[in-house]
Amino acid sequence: MPHRDNLLLASLSPSDLAALQPHLKLGRFEQDQVLFEAGDTIDATYFPTSAVVSIVVTLSSGQVVEAAMVGRDGVVGASAALDGRMALSRGVIQLSGEAMVCSLAGLRGAAMQSQPLLSLLIRHEQTLYSQAQQSTACMAAHHVNARLCRWLLRSRDLSQSDTLLFTQEFLAEMLGVHRTSVTVVAHTLQEAGIIKYTRGKIQITNLEGLRDAACECYETVKSQYQNLLRD
Known part of the structure; x- marks a missing residue:
């Protein structure tokens, strides 16, 4: 079943999953597709199974910076089920793929009937x-x-x-830096044998080297999501 590919859905009890099942449908989403804009009323939630979603903040200058990344270990738009229906930022597809889409009414109704599900959604938003x-x-x-x-x-x-399908322009936008900065770093990583970069595609060739070069924030965020699913 597709829902098993989302770790949050897979962690639910049989009764909670059964309550959500009638409200879930599988959807396909393409890179750069906008799920919602800041200020929009959210009417659906998304449990990614293979798609990856960026939660981004748009400044008055038009500059866009990523605040968070959500994929198969989370859910997008869950705050709407907790009565915060207005989106505070933009949700955009970072990597094409699929997600289980749940109606807002369905998720909210199930959460109001199940303390464990409600608690999981609150902890996810935290x-x-x-x-x-x-x-x-x-x-x-x-x-x-x-x-x-x-x-x-x-x-x-x-x-x-x-293999990650990203342009340097997209990476620069997500990191909030100039494209030239990404060009320099990508060249350095390629020279070190950590990645291979061609236009619009990054191939990770040395995973351990990439981990060694990353900042502590990678392990911190990874640990937070592991704790969410473990509790």
């Missing part, structure tokens, strides 16, 4: 908030080289692939 805080600290304290490595590792974990 984890997402913590990831956004970590991203803020990372941007302020860590070099773009380490930040890019951390970002690639997180994308790899969620997509379960060593």
Whole structure:
């Protein structure tokens, strides 16, 4: 069943999953597809199974910076089921793939009938908030080289692939840096044998080297999601 590919759904009790099942449908989403904009009323939630979603903040200048990344270990839009129906940021597909889409009414109804499910959603939103805080600290304290490595590792974990289809422009936008900075770092990583980069595609060739070059934020965020699913 597709829902088993989302770790959050897979962690649910049989009764909670049965309550959600009639409201779940599988959807296909393409890179750069916008799920919602800041200020929109959210009417659906998304449990990625292979797609990866970026939660981004758009500044008045038009600059876009990623605050959090959600994939098969989480859910997008769950705050709407907790009565926060207005989106505070943009949700955009980072990597094409599939997600289980749940109606807002279905998720909210199930959560109101199940304390364990409600607790899981609240803890997930806390984890997402913590990831956004970590991203803020990372941007302020860590070099773009380490930040890019951390970002690639997180994308790899969620997509379960060593091949990532990203342009340098997209990477620069997500990291909040100039494209030239990404060009320099990508060249350095390629020279070190950690990645191979061609236009629009990054191949991770030395996973351990990438982990060694990443900042501590990668392990911190990974640990937070593991704790969420373990509790």
